[in-house]
Amino acid sequence: MPAIAFRTAIRDALDDELAADERVILFGEDVAVAGGVFATTTGLYDKYGPERVFDTPISELALAGAAFGSAVHGLRPVIEIMFGDFLTLAMDSLVNQSTKYWFLTQEQISVPLVIRSVVGAGGRFGAIHSQMPASWFMGVPGLKIVAPSTPADASALLKAAIRDDNPVLFFEHKRLYGLEGEVNGAAGRLGEAVVVREGRDITLVTAMKSVHDGLEAADELQAEGMSVEVIDLRTLRPLDLDTVVASVRKTNRIVVVEEGPLTGGWAGEVLASVVEHALGDLDDAWRIATPDTPIPYSPPLEDAFLPGPGRIAREIRARAR
């Protein structure tokens, strides 16, 4: 299996799903003729034509609404909201229409749509093109949130998201697009975390770009004789607590690393659940997240803002000794 880039894994998964199911359509700003501003939809317009892949006006609310309305009338729309920061504009239809419909129709009609969106900091894009919108949506019942960290998961989970009958928010971290890895082309399963590195002394739970930072920190600590178990959540909603709790029962310590504001984030949700289910097994539990302020532009400021490998290793060293 040749290694491909994360962005190519996304593109190929879209290609496969468009080919496999003619109900799948793809639309968004500059996704068709130009192939996406992050080059994640290259060639799909040429292959499937304007009926299935099309460029839209800069109208995020119309995109989300059109996704909802078409999803409940036989299509399986995939839309792209270029930057996750713009999800605010699409939010009403997603939150007040798409995630309510299954319930309100007495579980007669589900809403099979996927919103792909580019998220995360570190790219020097400043306060309004770098946010991690996960926590804005964590409290929305009926919504799945997928957050892959590798090309393999990007492919497998995007396919699963498109085949899923529920609204799915699919995050693509902008600093992972160039990451290469092998992809087998099979669909995965939403809602399953994975232990990406086994360890004995502490459980580190995270997602997306921070998985790689966590692994780097784990390497550094390994050299000092500390064994870190790293869990990649892969899906933030629903959360796979079984995998996390099983690990904590073994290590007795947990740190959750979230790229996103400390207050109100999913890291707090993970910790709360661990406390509920495994309090007796816990010696320590804490979060490493970003400060409760907007994201700065200047490189040294942005670097200091993010929970990188250095800070993760430092905090674990300080608390888990």
Place this chain on the structure above:
Amino acid sequence: MSHVRDQPATGVLDDLDLYRRIYRQMLLIRGFEDLVQSLFLAGEVYGTTHLYSGQEAIATGVASVLEERDRVAATYRGHGHALALGVDPQKLLDEMLGRTSGVNGGRAGSMNVNSPDDRLIGSFGIVGGSIAAATGAALALGRTTGGVAVAYFGDGAMNQGYVFECLNFSQVFKLPLVLVCENNGYGEYTPYRSVTAGEICARVEVMGVPAETIDGMSVWTVRESAERAVAHARAGDGPVFVEALTYRFVGHSRSDPGAYRPDGELDRWRARDPIVVLRAQLEAEGVDAADLDEAEREMSVQLEQMRERGLAAPFPAELTAREFKD
């Protein structure tokens, strides 16, 4: 739209000294953007930038009629909007370079610059966001100083809910708002006609808001139109809409392949370069070409000094941000 003249008519520029200053202002914007671009390519400006090259006549012409009490909301393509208002070019450059001496201390970067002291409410990274900011500013200014608020935005923003909600809101309450739509023909890589139904001004006129389409490459045309618009808004007659036709001479942002431009389109617009057009007009009205050459030379010296000073400025050591005001 006015046509490119073979022979400029004389007596078009009402105040030659003013237009000499406007010429320098436009040179500054163009030179600044070239400098940002070269620093971007050198890895000194980060993330992304959206340059204003080609659109200089609009920000410059509008700013030339504004008063101290007026306020402006710009877009992420906002360097020109900022410079035309008098934001210190060195501080603006230092912001792009991420330095402490930047106009926002390195917090904002290219897309989010603000400078309230220079009348710049902010540059807004969400397409259409500038319109809301200016609507609110107009609400306040109308009740306080008698100032007018100006919003810049692109053709692409015409498909955002912000536009229609704020147009109606400002018209219902007769807010002192001037809406300047910089129609450069594209939203990113997409031609605006392919995603925009009907005519832009017609959308506005149905709400009874006066609207006109003008040549955004001619700074005196922009200035005249802005004068009328500001007078209307200041008189308490409500919002005014100006669609200025223009073109960006560079890519949408740093990663733009530019493949969407039909052959020859860029060259046709370059022939209407607002700086060249104004220069021809100034010369036709008797301004010495040597004076204008000298202005250009001075500008390149100034820009080179700015580059050196900017690169020598320190980066911020740590972020000391408070979440709330006490």
